[in-house]
Amino acid sequence: MTFRMTEQAYLVLLSLADRPRHGYGIVQEVTALSDGATRLGAGTLYGLLDRLGGAGMVEPCGEEVVDGRLRRYYRLTETGSAAVTAETARLRALTRRATSVLTNRPALGGV
């Protein structure tokens, strides 16, 4: 518990928002969602998946074999779904405030 909502964790949740994905699929979707800025490494992904699972936000939902390779799928729980929504709202509010601060400020720094 006492789960820390980092940006990586948020991106993983977001990647699962529209549909379940397998590990590698999550990595690709996170890369896409972040415009290539965030590239999840294997260590980050599986550690995250464990913690997200422990927090009850993500759960495994079946396996599949494609071309002889195993695919392990994960999906959002209701808790996870609520968390993504809430975090998105928080981020949106912050970004809005930041934009307002940046546009209404004097030239630079403050001499």
Add this chain to the structure above:
Amino acid sequence: MTFRMTEQAYLVLLSLADRPRHGYGIVQEVTALSDGATRLGAGTLYGLLDRLGGAGMVEPCGEEVVDGRLRRYYRLTETGSAAVTAETARLRALTRRATSVLTNRPALGGV
């Protein structure tokens, strides 16, 4: 170098966007900017200030004594200013994309 733009770092930069502030003032402004969600502890603040200084994003700008208490002021450099602007744009893009994903999705998870 190889500075990691965490949310805490971003909030500190943002708190300095409109004018220079002293340590305690930064803590208060970050609390305000984040609607009380992020409360910077002393350890986080000064570690951050060191790293931000090392990355050339923040610099000290004079001291002042008010009511017998020392105030040490910090301000953004041009690098820091550019970084806040860029990070805000990145966050805005991400939030926009996230909102679109969340509104255009099927009921829940995937059943």
Add this chain to the structure above:
DNA sequence: ACGATATATATCGTGCGACGACCTATCAGA
């Protein structure tokens, strides 16, 4: 035929960064 790249899973060790605990000091108010 061979090596590189992509797909796919997972573990481990390192090191940075967040955070609380702690310390000092002044001033206001109860």
Add this chain to the structure above:
DNA sequence: TCTGATAGGTCGTCGCACGATATATATCGT
């Protein structure tokens, strides 16, 4: 007098990010 707000700072712990590594199959270029 003593608590809480203001103001500065250090230190140790530990969670988390991340790269390295391992295993395995398929594809593509040379």
